[in-house]
Amino acid sequence: MITDIKLSYYPGCTLKTKARNLEEAALGALTALGIEYQELERWNCCGAVFSLADDDLIHHLAPVRNLIRAAQQGSDTIVTLCSQCYNVLSRANQLVREDETKRKTLNDFMTEEPDYNGEVEVTHLLQLLRDRVGWETLRSKVKRPLDGLKVATFYGCTLIRPESVAINGPSPEIFEEFLRALGAEPVPFSAAQECCGSYQSVANPDAASDRAAKVLRSVQASGADALVLSCPLCEYNLGTRQGEILERIEDAVPIPSFYFTQLLAVALGLEPELCHLELNGEAALKLLKAREYIAAAPA
Amino acid sequence: MGVLAEAVETKMISVYIMGKKYEVPETLTIMKAMEYAGYQFIRGCGCRGGVCGACSTVYRKEGDYKIYSGLACQTVVEPGMHLTQLPFFPALRAIYEYDRIEATAEAIHQLYPELFRCVACNACTKICPMDVEVLDYVSALKRGDIAAAAEISFDCIQCGLCSSRCFGEIPQYHIAQLARRLWGGKIKPASPHLTAMVEDIDAGKYDDMLAKLLSMDAEQLKTAYTEREMEPAMADETWKPSNTDGLLE
Amino acid sequence: MGQLTVSIRPEQRAKIQKVKEISGENVGLCMQCGTCSAVCPMVDSMNMTTRKAMHLLQYGLTDDVIDSKLAPLCASCHTCSVRCPRGIDVAKVFEAVRLLVSRQNIDTINLQEIAKGTLEKAPQIAFVSGFRKLTA
Numbered sequence: 160m161i162t163d164i165k166l167s168y169y170p171g172c173t174l175k176t177k178a179r180n181l182e183e184a185a186l187g188a189l190t191a192l193g194i195e196y197q198e199l200e201r202w203n204c205c206g207a208v209f210s211l212a213d214d215d216l217i218h219h220l221a222p223v224r225n226l227i228r229a230a231q232q233g234s235d236t237i238v239t240l241c242s243q244c245y246n247v248l249s250r251a252n253q254l255v256r257e258d259e260t261k262r263k264t265l266n267d268f269m270t271e272e273p274d275y276n277g278e279v280e281v282t283h284l285l286q287l288l289r290d291r292v293g294w295e296t297l298r299s300k301v302k303r304p305l306d307g308l309k310v311a312t313f314y315g316c317t318l319i320r321p322e323s324v325a326i327n328g329p330s331p332e333i334f335e336e337f338l339r340a341l342g343a344e345p346v347p348f349s350a351a352q353e354c355c356g357s358y359q360s361v362a363n364p365d366a367a368s369d370r371a372a373k374v375l376r377s378v379q380a381s382g383a384d385a386l387v388l389s390c391p392l393c394e395y396n397l398g399t400r401q402g403e404i405l406e407r408i409e410d411a412v413p414i415p416s417f418y419f420t421q422l423l424a425v426a427l428g429l430e431p432e433l434c435h436l437e438l439n440g441e442a443a444l445k446l447l448k449a450r451e452y453i454a455a456a457p458a
Numbered sequence: 459m460g461v462l463a464e465a466v467e468t469k470m471i472s473v474y475i476m477g478k479k480y481e482v483p484e485t486l487t488i489m490k491a492m493e494y495a496g497y498q499f500i501r502g503c504g505c506r507g508g509v510c511g512a513c514s515t516v517y518r519k520e521g522d523y524k525i526y527s528g529l530a531c532q533t534v535v536e537p538g539m540h541l542t543q544l545p546f547f548p549a550l551r552a553i554y555e556y557d558r559i560e561a562t563a564e565a566i567h568q569l570y571p572e573l574f575r576c577v578a579c580n581a582c583t584k585i586c587p588m589d590v591e592v593l594d595y596v597s598a599l600k601r602g603d604i605a606a607a608a609e610i611s612f613d614c615i616q617c618g619l620c621s622s623r624c625f626g627e628i629p630q631y632h633i634a635q636l637a638r639r640l641w642g643g644k645i646k647p648a649s650p651h652l653t654a655m656v657e658d659i660d661a662g663k664y665d666d667m668l669a670k671l672l673s674m675d676a677e678q679l680k681t682a683y684t685e686r687e688m689e690p691a692m693a694d695e696t697w698k699p700s701n702t703d704g705l706l707e
Numbered sequence: 708m709g710q711l712t713v714s715i716r717p718e719q720r721a722k723i724q725k726v727k728e729i730s731g732e733n734v735g736l737c738m739q740c741g742t743c744s745a746v747c748p749m750v751d752s753m754n755m756t757t758r759k760a761m762h763l764l765q766y767g768l769t770d771d772v773i774d775s776k777l778a779p780l781c782a783s784c785h786t787c788s789v790r791c792p793r794g795i796d797v798a799k800v801f802e803a804v805r806l807l808v809s810r811q812n813i814d815t816i817n818l819q820e821i822a823k824g825t826l827e828k829a830p831q832i833a834f835v836s837g838f839r840k841l842t843a
Contacts, residue, residue, distance in 0.1 A: 171832070172600045172601045172602075172832060172835065173830040173831045173832050174601075175601045176563050176564075176601065177830045177831070203576075203578040203594070204578060204597055204831075206577060206839065207835040208783060208836040208839050208840065210802075210839075211730070211796075211798055211802035211803075212729050212802060212803065213728070213730060213799070214728060217577060217579055220578055220579055221577055221579075224578055224580075241832070243832050271583070271584065316782075316784040316785060316786070320785035320786065320788070320789050321789060321796075322789060353784075353786075354748040354749075354782050354784035357782040357783065357784065357836065358832075358837035358840060359782050359837075360829060360833060361816070361821060361825060361829055361833045361837040362779065362815070362816045362841050363752070363779070364822075364825070366749060366752035369751065370749060370752075391830040391832060392830055392833050392836075394830075395828070395830050564826075564827055567826060567834075571826060571834060572818055574835045574838050575838050575839075577839075600831055626838075
């Protein structure tokens, strides 16, 4: 199901380097699903966190500028993969749409840009898949169902809080529904909507490790085979750093982590190279091969 | 009987240099106007040709709050201009050994973590006297696109104005310079012609020609220059000089 | 029987006003139920619970909250805001506490002290968000 509404793709800083496994799998999948998109030619960092000060305007320039770029491309929707980017762009968009005074001040300040009045819609890929493809259609396009794969779907914070931008507001199980469409089996676990520690892994690494340990204990208790994520910071805190964090857990069992887009690409039967599984650590690749979701030997 | 050249009266205008009012001819550049007013440049003056970045100037126009920037040697004065110079900006420059750095985004991020303080306010782009899209290259650097950063920052003359206005206290122009150095020296494929030329030079191919030139006196040099063989204006690509000793094979 | 009167000094009132200005939130609405502390993912690492901090803020005792170093440990997860039964956007309140520090040009974290391994491996968003929250 292709629509002719123009769709801009906003990558975010991390997706071209450390999280190219999140990006390339996604873009391959979008093409395979027949969704036309256009990467923003010119974009800047969104700011990663939405400024929570009522009297602050300068920190809203970064996300609003990107919305202007999407409008300049003739798009009415901007899609993003990174949870943090999704959060900032959505909230900035809401601010512009709801606060006339702030909108005017921002537009007046950015004399070098055209005015922006909330013309673009911000969406996360999970929402896009639900709305433009639909779970049934997605299921019908799956070539390699992830049968038997028990997954812990980690929402984290920025996809679901505050309520004004929650992707699971209208569909409380959007992430789980996505994975069921791929044939996988989401397992419930208490930490699904808790925080991974976020930027504390830079500011207070010890406290961040404690937080991550709590999440990983919960995942372990659920019996999941794999952890599924949407955010490069969650992946860093729970995936990349897992080795040192497991030392804080008794009877710890390493658990492979994947971006939701990688599982999407695998289920759609796309070339594994798109997924850059080497960035996920050995356990991830091993799991996929052992279950024969991807060929054991290179094609 | 000769024709006397008509005395052309140059209109004088008022400009404010560091807050003090001066009357200067309206046709002068800021740099010439400051010298006309009696200032002598021992800093903040370089090539006088718009490429060295020494004479960066910030100014206002009469009654207008907006801040403008320009190079003093290239910008003509306007009536009611209020100006001052920024001969140097003390932006932090990381210390590194070029030969030891890997040409990766991570290397740049490690040397300049302050890069991540950028809030995309665009003050840097707005102040740049060379119209470099500074925010665009900072964004490229944050996402690790060294090639794009090198390309976008190409016209940068290292004047430091961007850093002086930066909300995040980032030394944009130093980081861009590192990106260009890494791009040019370590990422971009080496041109085979350049490599061949350097080999020729090292092998001494041009030593005799240079020695000959160095032994000439002023008159001989002048003659050699005026009598040099020049490519005709409408020659096509097959034209060659009569002596091809100096050309690459 | 004596009456206990609690009086708030003008300088404390000014601080309550300042927090309101920056955050847009009225800390007076807090009924001390403790839900914010119960859901806070970082509370175990903090020296003070968010509930207690809110109480101190109701009296304008911002310095005590700043000294507790609670606000820098906040991960901005917004669970407190989502769960507060009084509808207070608690995340914004603690952002205001952070800003009371950073707007005095004080850095809570030092860029130069970040471990090399972290600089190498952490995603860019970690630095962008961390610096936004904790540097001046």
